[in-house]
Amino acid sequence: xxxxxxxxxxxxxxxxxxxxxxxxxxxxxxxxxxxxxxxxxxxxxxxxxxxxxxxxxxxxxxxxxxxxxxxxxxxxxxxxxxxxxxxxxxxxxxxxxxxxxxxxxxxxxxxxxxx
Amino acid sequence: xxxxxxxxxxxxxxxxxxxxxxxxxxxxxxxxxxxxxxxxxxxxxxxxxxxxxxxxxxxxxxxxxxxxxxxxxxxxxxxxxxxxxxxxxxxxxxxxxxxxxxxxxxxxx
Numbered sequence: 001x002x003x004x005x006x007x008x009x010x011x012x013x014x015x016x017x018x019x020x021x022x023x024x025x026x027x028x029x030x031x032x033x034x035x036x037x038x039x040x041x042x043x044x045x046x047x048x049x050x051x052x053x054x055x056x057x058x059x060x061x062x063x064x065x066x067x068x069x070x071x072x073x074x075x076x077x078x079x080x081x082x083x084x085x086x087x088x089x090x091x092x093x094x095x096x097x098x099x100x101x102x103x104x105x106x107x108x109x110x111x112x113x114x115x
Numbered sequence: 116x117x118x119x120x121x122x123x124x125x126x127x128x129x130x131x132x133x134x135x136x137x138x139x140x141x142x143x144x145x146x147x148x149x150x151x152x153x154x155x156x157x158x159x160x161x162x163x164x165x166x167x168x169x170x171x172x173x174x175x176x177x178x179x180x181x182x183x184x185x186x187x188x189x190x191x192x193x194x195x196x197x198x199x200x201x202x203x204x205x206x207x208x209x210x211x212x213x214x215x216x217x218x219x220x221x222x223x224x
Contacts (some may be wrong), residue, residue: 042217097210099210103163106213
């Protein structure tokens with residue numbers, strides 16, 4: 001496996017369910033990100049981890065809970081979601097944070113539908 | 116507030132040239148990125164501009180004018196596989212990435 005891998009690719013859940021999204025990067029990068037992508041809207045940054053430490057949390061509702069057990073893995077735990085949380089959730093990684101030319105490598109995303 | 120503007124959708128013909136514009140108003144500037152995203156796939160990096168001028172990479176070129184807060188992505192000799200969304204993003208003075216909503220490019224035979 002190379003690059004950034006996300007599982008599952010598709011997820012349907014009810015508002016009372018608990019599920020998790022998983023992201024794994026095989027690039028030796030030190031930073032990992034969760035983004036939300038909704039149709040015709042800009043990417044919304046949710047969380048940033050650098051060397052397994054959370055460095056940014058952009059006022060995301062507590063029903064989204066990130067976990068970064070090591071620099072290669074990132075999870076997004078979901079519970080009691082709302083229908084408006086339906087979106088494509090993208091994971092990304094980069095060599096570092098805080099530099100201009102920092103290029104993100106994205107996974108293909110997890111398409112979440114909340115019923 | 117910070118803002119990135121790009122057209123929602125464009126249509127072009129196979130073999131032709133298309134220019135996708137991006138204008139930005141941000142708190143500072145530390146570079147501008149273009150990403151390509153095919154439907155159902157990951158966004159992939161196309162180009163990075165930090166100085167004014169044109170950067171060429173094969174059929175794709177990206178231009179930047181910092182004084183005008185303006186960039187464009189130029190795609191030449193269009194192929195059907197170029198049908199995708201093109202995302203413009205600017206890194207601000209805090210090194211945060213500010214994203215546009217993307218331009219969906221439709222290529223017709």
